[in-house]
Amino acid sequence: MSMITKTIACLVFIITGFQLVEAETLKVVTTCGMVTDIVQEVVGEKCDVVGLMGSGVDPHLYKPTRDDVVKMVDADVIFYSGLMLEGRMADTFARMSRKGKKVYAVTELIDESYLMEPEEFEGHWDPHVWNDVSAWKQATQLVGQAMGEVDPDNKAFYAANVERYVKQLEALDAYVKKTIATIPKEKRYLITAHDAFGYFSRAYNIEVKSVQGISTSSAAGVDDINRLVDFIVEKKIRAIFVENITSDKGLRAVVEGCKAKGHSVVIGGELFSDAMGAPGTYEGTYIGMVDHNATLIAKALGGNAPARGLNGKLTFEDQ
Numbered sequence: 001m002s003m004i005t006k007t008i009a010c011l012v013f014i015i016t017g018f019q020l021v022e023a024e025t026l027k028v029v030t031t032c033g034m035v036t037d038i039v040q041e042v043v044g045e046k047c048d049v050v051g052l053m054g055s056g057v058d059p060h061l062y063k064p065t066r067d068d069v070v071k072m073v074d075a076d077v078i079f080y081s082g083l084m085l086e087g088r089m090a091d092t093f094a095r096m097s098r099k100g101k102k103v104y105a106v107t108e109l110i111d112e113s114y115l116m117e118p119e120e121f122e123g124h125w126d127p128h129v130w131n132d133v134s135a136w137k138q139a140t141q142l143v144g145q146a147m148g149e150v151d152p153d154n155k156a157f158y159a160a161n162v163e164r165y166v167k168q169l170e171a172l173d174a175y176v177k178k179t180i181a182t183i184p185k186e187k188r189y190l191i192t193a194h195d196a197f198g199y200f201s202r203a204y205n206i207e208v209k210s211v212q213g214i215s216t217s218s219a220a221g222v223d224d225i226n227r228l229v230d231f232i233v234e235k236k237i238r239a240i241f242v243e244n245i246t247s248d249k250g251l252r253a254v255v256e257g258c259k260a261k262g263h264s265v266v267i268g269g270e271l272f273s274d275a276m277g278a279p280g281t282y283e284g285t286y287i288g289m290v291d292h293n294a295t296l297i298a299k300a301l302g303g304n305a306p307a308r309g310l311n312g313k314l315t316f317e318d319q
Contacts, residue, residue, distance in 0.1 A: 025046070025047060025048050026043075026046065026047040026048070026076045026077065026150070026151060027047070027048050027050070027074060027075045027076050027077075028043060028047045028048065028049045028050070028075060028076065028077045028078075028079065029049075029050050029051075029052065029071050029072050029075040029077070029078045029079075030049060030050070030051045030052065030078075030079045030080070031051070031052050031053055031059060031062075031079070031080040031081060031085075031086050031089065032051075032053045032057070032059040032080075032081055032085070032086070032274070032275065033051060033053060033054075033055065033275055033276035033284070033286075033289075034081065034130045034136070034276060034286050034289070035051075035079050035080060035081050035106055035139075036049060036051035036053075037276065037285050037286040038106070038136070038139060038140045038143055038165070038286060039079050039106075039143050041140070041161060041165045042140065042143045042144050042147060042158055042161045042162055042165065043143075043147060043158065043161070044157070044161055046151070046154050046157060046158075047076075047077075047147075047151075050071055050075075052064070052068050052071070053275065054279070055244075055275060055276060055277060055278045055279060055284060056244050056245055056275050057245070057275055058245040058246070058274055058275065059081070059085050059086050059274055059275070060085065060087065060274065061088065062086060062088060062089065063088045063089070064088075064089050064092050068092075069092065072092065072096050072101070073096075073099075073101075075101065076102065076150065077101075077102045077103075077104070077146070077147070077150050078093070078096055078101060078102065078103045078104070079104050079105075079106055079143060079146075080093060080103075080104075080105055080106070081105065081106060081107060081127060081129075081130075081139075082105025082106065082107040082108055082127070083105070083107050083115075083124070083125045083126070083127035083129065084124055084125075084127055085127035085128075085274075102146070102150055104142065104143075104146045106139040106140075106142050106143055107127075107129055107139055107142075108142065109138060109141075109142045109145075110129060110135055110138045110139060110142075111138065114129070114132065114134070114135040114138070114199075115129070115135075116198050116199060116202065118195070118198060126198050126199065128196045128197070128198065128199055128273075128274070129199055130199075130286065130290075131196065131197055131198075131199040131200035131203070131290075132199035132200065132202065132203040133169050133172050133173035133176060133203070133290060134169075134173050134203065135199065135203075136169065136286070137166055137169045137170070137173075140162060140165055140166060140169065141162055141166070143158075143162070144158045144159055144161070144162035168287060169287070171310070172287050172290055172291065172310060173203075175291070175294065175310040176203075176204050176290060176294040177203075177204055177205075179294050179295060179298045179303065179304075179305045180204040180205065180206050180294060180297065180298060180303065181204075181205070181303075182298055182303035182304040182305070183206070183297075183298055183301045183302055183303035184302055184303075186235075187237070187238065187301050187302045188205070188206045188207065188301065189206070189207050189208075189209065189235055189237050189301075190206050190207065190208045190209070190241070190297060190301075191208075191209050191210070191228065191232060191237060191239075191240035191241065191251075191254075192208065192209075192210045192211075192240070192241050192242075192243060192271060192273070193210060193211055193241075193242055193243045193246040193247075193248065193250060193251055193273075194210050194211065194243065194246055194273070195208070195210040196210075196243070196273040196274055197210075197271075197273070200293075204294070206297075209228060209231060210228075211224060211225060211228060211250035211251060211254065225250060225253050225254055225257060226257065228254055229254055229257035229258055229261065232254065232258050232263065232265055233258055233261050233262075233263045236263065237265060238265060238266065238268075238300075238301065238302065239265065239266050239267070239268030239269075239300040239301055240254060240255070240265055240266075240267060240268060241267070241268050241269060241270070241271045241296075241297070241300070242267055242269075242270050242271070243270065243271050243272075243273040243274075244270055244271070244272050244273065244275060244277075245273055245274050245275050246273070248267070251267065255267065268296065268297070268300030268301070269296045269300055269316065271292075271293050271296065271297070272289040272292060272293060276288070276289040277289060277292070281315065282311070282313035282314065282315065283314070283315065287310075287311070288311075288313065288314070291309040291310045291311065291313075291314060292309065292314055292316065294309075295309040295310070295314060296316065
């Protein structure tokens with residue numbers, strides 16, 4: 001083989017090898033949309049992110065498919081929310097971890113002072129932490145820390161993305177506080193389909209009542225509906241809210257019950273509770289989801305909010 005031929009062969013090998021290394025992008029699998037979105041914000045173009053749960057999917061009831069398991073086996077990293085939100089996936093996460101897979105619950109480093117333990121969940125935390133933006137900020141920081149450990153060569157990149165995104169979350173948190181505070185105190189009651197807004201209630205100073213319990217697997221009884229009707233009539237609440245992952249049957253019964261007692265209450269709109277909006281939309285991001293909820297609640301209950309929310313991107317019809 002001539003010197004020129006050897007040189008060309010060597011260059012081809014080097015270039016091919018470089019292309020192979022460059023093509024090795026980390027594969028990250030996530031569960032619900034709220035986790036998928038913060039992970040994507042942190043990893044940017046450095047990783048391929050695949051979310052298992054689409055828009056409107058209830059994480060409480062979700063069972064992993066064979067295809068989901070294959071995706072997790074092929075992944076370099078797995079992120080899930082934790083606190084038993086994805087209860088039917090717990091065994092799968094444990095198996096992946098035993099196989100040496102990097103598996104992280106994004107809520108695992110959230111300070112316990114932020115967590116809530118409702119009576120019906122005795123011994124367990126309420127998993128709906130994302131409804132307190134200041135707590136979900138800590139989940140974002142966990143993602144950055146975890147990715148820095150998995151991919152130390154890009155640690156600075158992940159840290160910079162966390163810093164950028166945290167500033168956006170702080171602006172969102174301030175907006176929700178300011179917006180909910182515009183609702184007159186005597187009207188500041190949030191009535192929803194299931195009890196997903198406990199953290200929202202505490203963080204933003206609005207009392208919350210619901211037809212169902214914390215998990216959508218629980219069912220509302222006649223007594224639950226009657227108690228809620230009495231509360232709404234007593235407080236003269238003007239609007240209640242359906243959710244994007246649950247049936248509105250219980251709330252429709254509440255509306256009829258209030259009507260029978262001479263009080264008119266309307267459906268104030270649809271909130272994103274355990275799942276975000278459609279992919280590719282502003283409401284299909286975590287920030288858009290929270291912006292939508294806060295803006296809709298304030299407007300329906302007599303408060304003041306910009307027509308299109310914090311960033312002027314909301315698409316719901318004016319209430």
